[in-house]
Amino acid sequence: MDVRKISFTFENETDKIKNDVASLKIAFLGTRHPHVMYRFAILEKMGGFEFSGFFEEDTEIAKGLSERLPQLPRFDTPEGLLNTNPDIVMIHSLDPDVPRWARFAINHPAPFRGLFLEKPGAAIPEDFYKLAEEIQQKRPGLAVELGYELHYSESLQFARKVIHEGALGDITTARFHGGCPSGAGMDLWQSIPEDLGGIMQTEGCHTLENVLDLFGAPERVVSSIRKLPQRPPHPVVGWIPDIFTGTVGSGQFGVGSLLYEDVCSGIMEYPDKTIVLDMTAWEPTEWCNEWAIDVYGTNGSLHVIPDYPVAKLYLREGRGDFPAGETKMTTEHPHGTSNIPSCYRKQLETMFARVRDSKPPADGCCDLMTNVGILKVIDAFYKSAESRQWVDV
Incomplete structure (x- = not known):
């Protein structure tokens, strides 16, 4: 289901969402997976966020994203993006590149509190096992969520x-x-x-x-x-x-x-x-x-x-x-009726709650x-x- 091609709203929850997340700033580090477009569409419907912007090393994709999403500032370097001190870093790279950008993020001094990684998180499982150890060592308590919206x-x-x-x-x-x-x-x-x-x-x-x-x-x-x-x-x-x-x-x-x-x-x-x-x-x-x-x-x-x-x-x-x-x-x-937009929204709300409260939800999450x-x-x-x-x- 392509959430960009359907009509949906979150009108009944708009005030609650804005009150809960108004202070959160989001950066997109890597934008080559199609779900980046879906999640941005969901975030816009939810409202109440500040977007630091995005960095994408593929210049054609970066140019296309800038043209389609002018409200999302483009950065020429990943350092410049993370220097905005976002609260949450979202990585939507291809599988082989997810660990590389995740490592870049956790090694940057920006004190972000949430890290979102597109699934399955790595091309080879061993790469993710090592990454998980590094995240736990370097960023204890960091709220990490993988893209299993279902x-x-x-x-x-x-x-x-x-x-x-x-x-x-x-x-x-x-x-x-x-x-x-x-x-x-x-x-x-x-x-x-x-x-x-x-x-x-x-x-x-x-x-x-x-x-x-x-x-x-x-x-x-x-x-x-x-x-x-x-x-x-x-x-x-x-x-x-x-x-x-x-x-x-x-x-x-x-x-x-x-x-x-x-x-x-x-x-x-x-x-x-x-x-x-x-x-x-x-x-x-x-x-x-x-x-x-x-x-x-x-x-x-x-x-x-x-x-x-x-x-x-x-x-x-x-x-x-x-x-x-x-x-x-x-x-x-x-x-x-498909309810995929709700799946995306609930996942993002869960992550935002973890960032604010520093604890997983009672019903579990994709950490x-x-x-x-x-x-x-x-x-x-x-x-x-x-x-x-x-x-x-």
Whole structure:
């Protein structure tokens, strides 16, 4: 979903937002990932911030961003940007460059209190592990947030409550599906030569955030990550050729033509349950509409789609706040309406609260160590696929 091409407002919360964040100054250090445009659109709708400006080393992208966002001052050097003493530094670079700019930021004397990193945070997991150690050593207490906005979906909030209250009884298995629309696997951001791979890394990180959020890390995994035989081109659902054009619905690509994998599947073993995951780069519908979480317990089952948000619960007997029988989650907007802007907003509000209050929210967040856990599982998936053996996490 391209939030720049839809109409949305946060009118009911405008006064609250402005009162809470009026003193925060935000700097954009690196702007090559398309979500920088989405997050800037969300921040503008929220209102009440001061923008230090941005720095981007690619001169063509920097020029294009200046033309499209004149309200965001352009700086010629990263030092000049951070010399404005922002409260929050947001890094939207390509995967290989995120650690480099994060290190630049934490080594600069600017006393910022928040650091936002686009996911998955590095091209190679080991790079992020080292970065996490450096951040903790050099900037203890820094509020770090990774770009897993779907953590803040109303469907995931419902799922957390169901599972944390033990409503399902003894959970024995769960299923997680993710991926991207047909064509989107051709995006530059899914096709970076330095990365471990494609959709398992770039989109599987979102799905694994959901897994670890609900159930913690598995003990070991076994996986298959495959490029499929080439098939004739077919019309795409949508893809993003660059950060400015947004989602394009024209063009044709075929299965087997991606730089990296077409599909991935895996089994995650826990002491008391088994969870399966599958990903495809060729979903027939828009972003997230096919993503699904299915959880099975001795007292009930739970079925969740992050967006368009859906959650349906069935219980044999009522437990916690949930009655026996079927419960359908009440959505913030009419059923069948995307609520991605709300996910972005809630994530940013969570980070701003962490910057102000220096403590994580009760409902969890996507912090530094969350991403370390996600990347350890991603690393195990790729190692298992290469060795064709189980790999401990």
